[in-house]
Amino acid sequence: MSEIDFNITIVGLGLIGGSFAMALKELNIKNLWAVDIDTNVIKTAEDMRIIDKGYTDPETPLQNSDIVIICLYPNLTLEFIKENMDSFKSGAIITDTAGIKERLIKEVDLVLRKDIEFIGGHPMAGREYKGFEFASKEIFKGANYIITPTNKNSRGNIEKIELLIRRIGFKRIIKITPQKxxxxxxxxxxxxxxxxxxxxxxxxxxxxxxxxxxxxxxxxxxxxxxxxxxxxxxxxxxxxxxxxxxxxxxxxxxxxxxxxxxxxxxxxxxxxxxxxxxxxxx
Amino acid sequence: MSEIDFNITIVGLGLIGGSFAMALKELNIKNLWAVDIDTNVIKTAEDMRIIDKGYTDPETPLQNSDIVIICLYPNLTLEFIKENMDSFKSGAIITDTAGIKERLIKEVDLVLRKDIEFIGGHPMAGREYKGFEFASKEIFKGANYIITPTNKNSRGNIEKIELLIRRIGFKRIIKITPQKxxxxxxxxxxxxxxxxxxxxxxxxxxxxxxxxxxxxxxxxxxxxxxxxxxxxxxxxxxxxxxxxxxxxxxxxxxxxxxxxxxxxxxxxxxxxxxxxxxxxxx
CATH class of the missing domain: 1.10.3660.10 (6-phosphogluconate dehydrogenase C-terminal like domain)
Structure with a gap:
């Protein structure tokens, strides 16, 4: 499989973030970084070689990432974006994995810099357990993925996100409005x-x-x-x-x-x- | 495994009856017969050697069976018992597999001969499909089985039924009243x-x-x-x-x-x- 010429940061190495790391690692991403508050999880992920490097401070990876995938709870997703708004690389795409979209996207929109885009995402995959220890790229195989682009998103950036989603195993991508x-x-x-x-x-x-x-x-x-x-x-x-x-x-x-x-x-x-x-x- | 010295008839070779036949066949039952209205199903079961012989007319097998396992819908179970009351062998045990018990057992009681016993049973096993073609002894493995004996049942007969249930793969037998x-x-x-x-x-x-x-x-x-x-x-x-x-x-x-x-x-x-x-x- 050809290399994907992006630097990607995953924020939150829980069940979903960990599964993203495992699935993305197989795609020969240029650099795959992760941010987490738990240094043990970072160390484990580094030892497993499913990320190139992990950080507790997001500044460095965000400044260098073309795509940032936030795998936190909805409220924390918004908080993270607000707190780190100055750190994102110009031209970056931020996407998330939260199970609700309308309010989140409205609130992100209020704080988002003009030179970056936010594309809402929701992988229809999960498990009854939480945490990195239950992560597995298998949960994505054949599952559905919803993205909720708005008129602020460019076609090129939507396509980049769609490409990634398909390459990590999702079968179907559905595009609908955040409200729907x-x-x-x-x-x-x-x-x-x-x-x-x-x-x-x-x-x-x-x-x-x-x-x-x-x-x-x-x-x-x-x-x-x-x-x-x-x-x-x-x-x-x-x-x-x-x-x-x-x-x-x-x-x-x-x-x-x-x-x-x-x-x-x-x-x-x-x-x-x-x-x-x-x-x-x- | 030692031979079980009973003649057994299964009434109704659907999903449950067919699964019973498959599971019982492995126990070296003295004779294992079946009754069904569908001659094709009977022929298939005979060809598969999961029954010794099948009948559309229940008289002969019932006259010679120590245990009769009725695997019909609740209303048909009652009808079958009523219609064939004269055919059962003296001393026989009739059991059923219907998912409801109180009314059925009361109504059976009104017509039951004094020299035979009815012990209500409910295998907690099934599939979303119906019919003999989906039968499999595997559906019983590790499942629960409820029996609803009453004060008309002898301990010896209850034990015979329990023995059979355990031998065909059920893990746990629960005895409760039909009402409960x-x-x-x-x-x-x-x-x-x-x-x-x-x-x-x-x-x-x-x-x-x-x-x-x-x-x-x-x-x-x-x-x-x-x-x-x-x-x-x-x-x-x-x-x-x-x-x-x-x-x-x-x-x-x-x-x-x-x-x-x-x-x-x-x-x-x-x-x-x-x-x-x-x-x-x-």
Missing amino acids: HDEIIAYTSQLPHIMATALINSDEECDTNSFVGGSFKDATRVARINCDLWTELLINNGENVLAQIESFEKRLGDIKRAIIDNERDALKALFEKGSLKREELI | HDEIIAYTSQLPHIMATALINSDEECDTNSFVGGSFKDATRVARINCDLWTELLINNGENVLAQIESFEKRLGDIKRAIIDNERDALKALFEKGSLKREELI
Whole structure:
């Protein structure tokens, strides 16, 4: 594979940042640097040779990076950009990986220098565990990646980010507005986590372990989450999330009504609709 | 492995009945017969040598079977027992695999001859596909099995059924009353299917495929179901299912309220509770 003639810095070597480092390292990036507050993680990443060098102070790598990939929680992403605005290289592209976009992009926009661009990104990949020790480039393979460019982004820079995303294993890149991203993600990502949590928290007195089959295990898998991150994501996307919960409550109400009214045909039709939709899901 | 000195008939060579045949065949059962309305399935099972002989007319195998395992939908299970009450061998044990127990066992009790026993059973194993072609003894490996004996069952007969269940790969056998079974299963099995269906039916206008990650896929896996069977299970266990839906709605309400009130700590506490419960699930 040909060399990619950029210097890249990853900010935050957690699950996502670590996975980026592992995946990017295989592309022969000109220089791949990382910033983290944890010197142990930096040392491990250097020893594994998945980064060329790690820093706790971002100044040097930012001054020399063509692309900066921020892999922090949403609020910290904004803070990092604000605090280091003077350090970015002229012409740099900053991208992020936060699971919510509208408010973040608006706030970045208020502070962004005119000679750099911010392109919002959201890898639809993750694990139920957090931290560098669970990082793996495999989580990106075949997954979807959403980017939310705005009219402030140049075509050339969008293409550079798209190239990188494809080269590290993502299958499909979807471009939508930050607003639309937050609406849709409230349904496809945030609602499943809420359902899993509400479901597992509904147990009352029984020894659940003895009575579960695969259905309960799968339906609750993502109740095992990074609680700080998900609290932040849901609070910051509250309006969209509440709309999705209400839409879900209506569909749950359909099933409830069919059971109360003993309407076999109506209940079966709801299952058939869902079954077909699930079958169509790749 | 030593021979098991019983004649056994499996009624219904679908996903569960076929899996039973495959698993039992390895135990050197004295004779393993099957009853099905589909002659093609019978021929396939005979050709595969997972049964000794198959029948469309149950009379002969029932007259000679010490154990009869009924692998039909709940309503058909009852119908089959009623219609063939005169054919069972004296001293036989009938067991079933239906996902609901209280009403079924009461109704069986009304028609059961005094010289035979019925022991309710529920293998906590399945797949999102139905039919013999998806049968596999692997689905039983390590799974839970619930039996719901009553005071009409003798210890010796319960032990015979338990022995069989363990020998075909189930890890844990739980004995509870039919009433308790239906209450608990409404939560651990029926509610996850309802959630998955309501979740996947909540999509409004988006191309869901492009925006889903693993969380949505897992949370909706069991929306792909046997719609006839699940309609019957839920209608027949309506009261317990509605109680569980209401309990779930309360827990969903907790999350909603925390988001509406912008209560980060309360929301995080709910996630932490769920995360810990999920971690404890084996």
